[in-house]
Amino acid sequence: MANHSLHGKTVLITGGAKNLGRLVARDLSAHGAGRIVIHYHNPADAEAAQDTVREIEHNGxxxxSVQADLTRPGAVASLFTQAKTLAGAPDIAINTVGKVLKKPILETTDEEYEAMFAVNTRVAFQFIREAGRHLNDNGKLLTLVTSLLGAYTPFYATYAGSKASVEHFTRAASKEFGARGISVNAIGPGPMDTPFFYGQEAPEAVAYHKIAAALSAFSPSGLTEIEDIAPYIRFIVSEGWWMTGQTILVNGGYTTK
Known part of the structure; x- marks a missing residue:
């Protein structure tokens, strides 16, 4: 039977310099992962990426770290090649990158639409494809999506819409990669207490989101905390391997399907 523990495993995480990606890198290294490659988008985040690397190494x-704009042609394939050169073929691949836009459909420009789908859909598809090419047998593949996939709401058409495609990418990939023992899933957090959330929301919307989840009163911020999500990711990419092809909404009762 395949070994699904984290001990000694090689991990690739996109968006690993900050926020949830950083916490996941720290968490997996603390639970036995052997080698972790983190990707970051903005060259200005190089120091944050190195801080994350130091935390990983502190955990043994x-x-x-690898910097790349994954929307550029060939960049996702190059990321996997670089990761393999640095740390060996990955056992676990986690894509946390995303772009959010809150805007009415009638006000959304073609340029904004293209930018949203470039990050949330095309990069996600390419990441899944390259993971299928490079992951070791019995590997784990996870993509971050959004709990808005279970919402009935205006203004997030391009954000939720561009993430919705990933749900089917996940199902298809789980069927196609399953013969090699690779599990493929997506996780959709609720609104998280990170700068990624606050940049798009007016104060009154923030106030609503902080009371919208069934468990909001038990969260320090009223929102999903990154510390709430990291244990689920750890489980899905280790002992939770038997679950595959699923999109799991983890949000304290914010939305459901």
Whole structure:
């Protein structure tokens, strides 16, 4: 039977320099992962990426960082190639990158639409494809989506819409990669207490989101905390391997399907 523990495993995480990606890198290294490659988008985040690498290494794992704009042609394939050169073929691939836009459909420009789908859909598809090419047998593949996939709401058409495609990418990939023992899932957090959330929301919307989940009163911020999500990710990419092809909404009762 395949070994599904994290011990000694090689991990690739996009968006690993900050916020949830950083916490996941720290968490997996603390639970036995052997080598972790983190990707970051903005060259200005190089120091944050190195801080994450130092935290990974403090936990006893080897850490590496790679900067790349994944929307550029060939960039996702190059990321996997670089990761393999640095740390060996990955056992676990986690894509946390995303772009959010809150705007009415009638006010959304073609340029904004293209930018949203470039990050949330095309990069996600390419990441899944390259993971299928490069992951070791019995690997784990996870993509971050959004709990808005279970919402009935205006203004997030391009955000939720561009993430919705990933739900089917996940199902298809789980069927196609399953013969190699690779599990493929997506996780959709609720609104998280990170700068990614606050940049799009007016104060009154923030106030609503902080009371919208069934468990909001038990959260320090009223929102999903990144510390709430990291344990689910750890489980899905280790002992939770038997679950595959699923999109799991983890949000304290914010939305459901």
């Amino acid at each position: 794992a080897q850490g590496f």
